[in-house]
Structure formats: structure tokens, C-alpha cells
Amino acid sequence: MKKIEAIxxxxxxxxxxxxxxxxxxxxxxxxxxxxxxRQKGHTETYRGTEYTIDFVPKVKIExxxxxxxxxxxxxxxxxxAQTGQIGDGKIFVIPLDETVRIxxxxxxxxxx
Amino acid sequence: xxxxxxxAPSCDSAQVATSCESNGWRLDIARGLRFIFTVAVLSLPGAxxxxxxxxxxxxxxxxxxxxxxxxxxxxxxxxxxxMTAPGLALFYSGLVRKKNVLGVMMQCLMLAGxxxxxxxxxxxxxxxxxxxxxxxxxxxxxxxxxxLMRNVTSTFNEATGLVETPVEGxxxxxxxxxxxxxxFIITPALICGAFAERMKFSTxxxxxxxxxxxxxxxxxxxxxxxGILAFGAADAKFGALDxxxxxxxxxxxxxxxxxxxxxxxKRLGFGHEPxxxxxxTYTVVGAALLWFGWFGFNAGxxxxxxxQAASAFCATHFAxxxxxxxxxxxxxxxxxxxTVLGCASGAVAGLVCITPASGYVAxxxxxxxxxxxxxVCFYACTALKSKFGYDDSLDAxxxxxxxxxxxxxxxxxxxxxNITPEGTSGGKLLGLLEGGPLLTPQVMAALVxxxxxxxxxxxxxxxxxxxxxxxxxxQDEVQGLDYSQHGEEGYIFI
Numbered sequence: 347m348k349k350i351e352a353i354x355x356x357x358x359x360x361x362x363x364x365x366x367x368x369x370x371x372x373x374x375x376x377x378x379x380x381x382x383x384r385q386k387g388h389t390e391t392y393r394g395t396e397y398t399i400d401f402v403p404k405v406k407i408e409x410x411x412x413x414x415x416x417x418x419x420x421x422x423x424x425x426x427a428q429t430g431q432i433g434d435g436k437i438f439v440i441p442l443d444e445t446v447r448i449x450x451x452x453x454x455x456x457x458x
Numbered sequence: 459x460x461x462x463x464x465x466a467p468s469c470d471s472a473q474v475a476t477s478c479e480s481n482g483w484r485l486d487i488a489r490g491l492r493f494i495f496t497v498a499v500l501s502l503p504g505a506x507x508x509x510x511x512x513x514x515x516x517x518x519x520x521x522x523x524x525x526x527x528x529x530x531x532x533x534x535x536x537x538x539x540x541m542t543a544p545g546l547a548l549f550y551s552g553l554v555r556k557k558n559v560l561g562v563m564m565q566c567l568m569l570a571g572x573x574x575x576x577x578x579x580x581x582x583x584x585x586x587x588x589x590x591x592x593x594x595x596x597x598x599x600x601x602x603x604x605x606l607m608r609n610v611t612s613t614f615n616e617a618t619g620l621v622e623t624p625v626e627g628x629x630x631x632x633x634x635x636x637x638x639x640x641x642f643i644i645t646p647a648l649i650c651g652a653f654a655e656r657m658k659f660s661t662x663x664x665x666x667x668x669x670x671x672x673x674x675x676x677x678x679x680x681x682x683x684x685g686i687l688a689f690g691a692a693d694a695k696f697g698a699l700d701x702x703x704x705x706x707x708x709x710x711x712x713x714x715x716x717x718x719x720x721x722x723x724k725r726l727g728f729g730h731e732p733x734x735x736x737x738x739t740y741t742v743v744g745a746a747l748l749w750f751g752w753f754g755f756n757a758g759x760x761x762x763x764x765x766q767a768a769s770a771f772c773a774t775h776f777a778x779x780x781x782x783x784x785x786x787x788x789x790x791x792x793x794x795x796x797t798v799l800g801c802a803s804g805a806v807a808g809l810v811c812i813t814p815a816s817g818y819v820a821x822x823x824x825x826x827x828x829x830x831x832x833x834v835c836f837y838a839c840t841a842l843k844s845k846f847g848y849d850d851s852l853d854a855x856x857x858x859x860x861x862x863x864x865x866x867x868x869x870x871x872x873x874x875x876n877i878t879p880e881g882t883s884g885g886k887l888l889g890l891l892e893g894g895p896l897l898t899p900q901v902m903a904a905l906v907x908x909x910x911x912x913x914x915x916x917x918x919x920x921x922x923x924x925x926x927x928x929x930x931x932x933q934d935e936v937q938g939l940d941y942s943q944h945g946e947e948g949y950i951f952i
Contacts, residue, residue: 390734391789392799393853394840397732 347442347455348416352407353379353435354427359405365426366409369418372458375408385432404435410445410458524628530763531629531637537754538640542647543567545751549744549806550651553799553852556736557938558655559948565650565659569666570643576670577639580605584675585638590684590691597685597693599676610635627761637758638678645707646670651852652715653928656725656935659943661926665918673710673914677907681706687903689882698903699873699888699896701770702759704814704866705907712859713908714915715850721919722928724849726935738799745802749778752809756816769877770816774809777816777828781808784832800836803857807835810861815869818888823872830868831861863904870900 354362359376366374380401387400411419420437428434447457547566551559573581587600594601604610610631612623626634646666653662680687681700689697700706725733735741756774760767785804786796811831812824819827839856850856873889873896887894922928929935934942941947 391793391795391797392734393803394793394844395734397734 347445347458348411348413349440349442350407350409350411350416350419350423351438351440352409352423352427353381353404353437354407354423355429355433355435356403356405358427358429359407361426362407362423365422366407366419369422370415371409371411371419373409377406377408379404379406383433383436402433410442412455412458522628523623523625523630524762527628527762527764528630528633530767531633531758531761534754534758535633535636535640537751538637538644538758539570539751541748541751541755542640542644543570545744545747546644546647547744548740549748549802550654550852552737552740552742552744553651553735554654555733555938556949557940559736559940560946561659561939561943562650562654564944565662566647568663569647569650572663572666573643573646573670574639576667577635577642578607581642581670581675582607582610582635582638584671585642585678586634586683587679588683590693595684597688597691598679600679600683604631604635607635629761634761637761638682641678641703641707641755642670642674645674645703645711648707648711648854648858649715649718651854652719652850653722654851655939656722656851656929657718658927658930659939661922661928664926665922668918668922669714669915672918673714673911674706677706677710677910681903687906689899690884696899696902696906698866698899699818699869699878699882700814700866700903701817701869702756702813704862704869705903708810708813708858708862709866709904709907710911712855712857712862713911715854716848716859717912717915718919719848719850719855721916721923725851726932728849729847735799742798742802745805749805749809752778752813756809756813760817766817766877766879769820772821773812773816773819773824776821776824777808777812777831778805779808780825780828781805781811781832781835784808784829785836788833788836803835803839803853804832807831807857807861810835810858811865811868813862814865815872818869818873818878818882820872820874820877823868823874823891827865827868827872831864834864835861863908866900866904867897870897 352362363374380403382400382402387398387402389396389398391397407423409419416439420439423437444453445455445457446453450457543563543566547563550566551562554562583602583604584600587603587605588595590597594603602608609624612621612630612632614620615622624631646669649666649669650662676685677687679685681698682688684691684693686693686695687698687700687705688694689699691697698705727733752774753771757767757771760770782801782805785807786800789800790796808828808831811827812819815827816824835857838860839853842860843850843853843856869889871890873894874892875883875885875888875894876892878888888896890897919928930939930942
């Protein structure tokens, strides 16, 4: 099992979610996050005073997939979340030791 | 022109001249001080019985109440109240950091209560007590005619067997008192923008009691009750037109705001820590409510529902619209993007600028005034503030002080007898544009207001600094006023 964390633009969330659902991904967790990459932040101006915003708001999508599904999941996120502009985000693939479904006590891939 | 002129008990010019000659200014000041002392004594609970005295000392008014005017003025009262809470509360609270959102809202809401109480006890009397030519009238300060609502509410007349309602023009005096009371609420609330995020709440309360009593009430009397700055008044030194509060409301609050910012000093971290507005959506909603309420503020200042009210309504709307264009357009040109805050600020600047002129200028000059206000206030809030380095947190001076002064001066340029009722203009030419002499007294009245508001505010702040302290502690300021002053938080996410 692998946990895939994808940090994407806000407006790409629905598109990514729809594509992953079609792929067979049955659950996901999303959260509002802030951060910066190579492009750093941006500047905002309020009544002439400029502020540098270092941490840009993004959405983090977390899904857990079987090892054999990792490649196509990555490809799907890449295809749907990409605009080609700076700030499209990142995808992290993380090894996962165990998953437990709290309601039934099932473990492993059965709990995904 | 005065905001009670339409129905104030009047006297002929000979009476006014006699009154003027017999009252030296030293006597007037002494009378004013005696009056303030008397008010303090009479505010004791024991004075309440006196407040119910069914025999008014002022002459019995002639009842000419007009129901249409009354309806419009009651509506205007509600519209002006809307400007403070929620209008100004939202406008200002969106501009502060989230740890101070409740602090700013509290100041607006608390002042709505505090200033109303003061207005009912003695503020209305101090501002509008007496009329030129009446016995006991002073051009410097009001008298005790309306203390504790005496001569304001209806009374039963044993002789006639009728309930008699005191009137002011074509509306009841109670309505006039309420309408003017709404101005007494919002004016000090405007100052809060200058010392936002750092003033002790207790000191703010004390300051506003003193400022309202010693700065607002006299100014109101000077301009709107036949005092030393009233247009056409026999006692006026620099009689100027101020339809809805260019001097009384905006210059007084704006200049006092600047003095507050200078005396109190900058917020901790100002200039090197980010202090962006925490919620501009509040600010936009607040600005829209201000725009809406301003129709009552300006059009209501006609004190009736006639043609001048409609003209003021139009001028108000046109100036706000032009201001909402000018400020963001300048941002677009000079800074690359038109901002939402710039649009909201421009609308308010236009509204401030047109306030003194709204009853006296035609729609096209109103557009010009709005454009000028958007441009000048944009400069004041962006370039001027950073050049001099003062921390006027929410630009109370940049918008109200600068915009109000601009409006007072431009009233002297654009005011026209074509719009102004004959009772005010006397059929004479007014503004510079039509060849009238109004500009000089407008400038002088603005100058007097600047000096008086600045000096009085400075003295009050210095006294309060010694007596109570002006600022919260550094720890409280870092923590935010919401928790340190009120023990609450604006945003609690569980």
C-alpha cells in the first residue's frame, strides 16, 4: 500500500476528485494547506502598502492505493491537476505500513 | 445654514443684533462652563423628577408637524444608525487583524449606547439648546432648554386639554433629537479607526465622553444652531455652509483621529511586521452599508422630504459612485491592479466629500467632487501617510479629515443658489463657480474646526494619559484587544 499526497490548486480539486473516483479510488481526505515552493509567495497591496505573502493557499489530497495502482493514480492526478504554470503543486508517494477500518477492524487493503 | 434652521424658533434681525452686542465672548465662555457644571449636577438621580416638569420654560411651539416629513426623518434616523452598527463596525473590523476584530466592533457598538445616553442627558441641549435672538442664547454653546429631554417630548396641556408636541420645522423635536443623535454616535466612532488595535478600552470610553461633550457639541452648536460658524447667523464669525457635517462630523473626527495617531504612537511592529486586513469581505459589506445609510445622513439633513432632500440624495449617490471609480482607476494606472479595498475606500471618500455640499450642489459638480475625493484621499492614504510615517491604523484621517476638508472647500466652489433654498441663500450667489463669495468663509470655518479639534483632542489625550494611560500593555497588544480587553475571541474553531 502507498499513501499519495497531492498538493494542488484549489480550482483543480473537483476535476482531480472526479478522475480519481472514475479510476476506482473509493476514499480520500482533503485539507486546506499553505506553503511555498520554488516560486515563493506573492505580493498583495492594501491602500498602497505591499505585503509579501510567503505561504500560498493550496489543497492537499490524500488517498491510499494498492502498490499496483500507484502509477495510474499518479498519472491521473498529473493529467487533471496540471496547468503548466508555476504553482501547480507537488505529489508525494509514501510507503504505508498498515490501514485499519475502525468500524469493522479490517486491516490492510481490505480497509482501504 | 443650520440643521435646525427650518423650524427653529426665530427672531427678527434687530433682536439678534441686540443679543450679539450684549454678549461678549468671555461671558459666553463663562456661561458655557456654568452650563456644563449645571448639567453635571442635574444628571444626579434626584434631578430626574425635575426632568418630568410638565411646565416647559421655553415658548410653546406652534404645531405644524408634517406626517410625510416625519416619516422620512424617522426612516433617515434608522438609516444613519445603520451606518455605525453594522456599517462602520464591519468596515473597520475587516481592516484590522483577526485578533482585534471584536475590539473594533465593540467600540462601535458601545459608542452607539454611550453617546445616545449622553445625547439624551445633555448632549442635544448643549448642541441645539437656544436659538439666535432667544433669551439665554449663546453663539458658543447651547443652553439647558433640552436637558434630560425637557421641552422635547410631548406634554399634556391642562388648559387646552390637548397633548402638545414640540416641533422643529415640520417634524417633532423628538425626531430632530433622534436624527442628530445618530450623528453624535457615528462621529466619535469614526475616530476609532486611528487608534485601532492599541488603545485601552476604558480610556477610549472616557475619551469619547469628554470629546463628545467638549468638541462635538460646541462644534455642532457653532455650525448648526446659529453659532459662530453658522451660515447667515448674526453671531457668526465665519459663517459657512455645512449641509450634513463636513466640519461637524468629518473634519472634527478626522483631525482628532490624526492627533490620536500622533499622540499614541505606532502599533507594535508597524512598518516591519505585516498588518494586512484580515477580512476584506466585511469591509466591502460595511462600505456598502455606509453608502446605503448615507442617503439618510445627507438627504435626511434637509429635515424634510422636499426637493432639497431629493437633490442631496442624488448628489450623495453620484459622488460615491465617482469616488468608487477614481480610487481604483488610479491604483490601476499607478500600481497595476484596481483593488477591492480601493473601490470601497473611494466610495466612502466620495461620500465624505459630498456631505457638506450635498444640499447645495447640482449632480454634475457632485460627480466632480466624488472624483476629486477619490484621487485626493488615495494620495493621502498611500503617499502622504507613508511620507510622514504616522500610524493612522484604518485611515480615519486620510479619508475623513482630508475628504471632509476637501468637501468643505469645494462647497465654496460648487454651491449654487439654483439648488439651495431661498431661505438659506437669500437669493444671493454662493459658490466661486457662479461668482459668489462663499469660498473664503468655507476655508476659514474649516481652519477653525481643524485648530479647535486638534488642540482640544491633544489636551484631552494628555490628561487621560496621565490619569489612566492611553495604550494597552505590550503583552496585551501582542495578544490582541479581543482577549486582553474583552476576554473573548472573534473566531473560535473547534
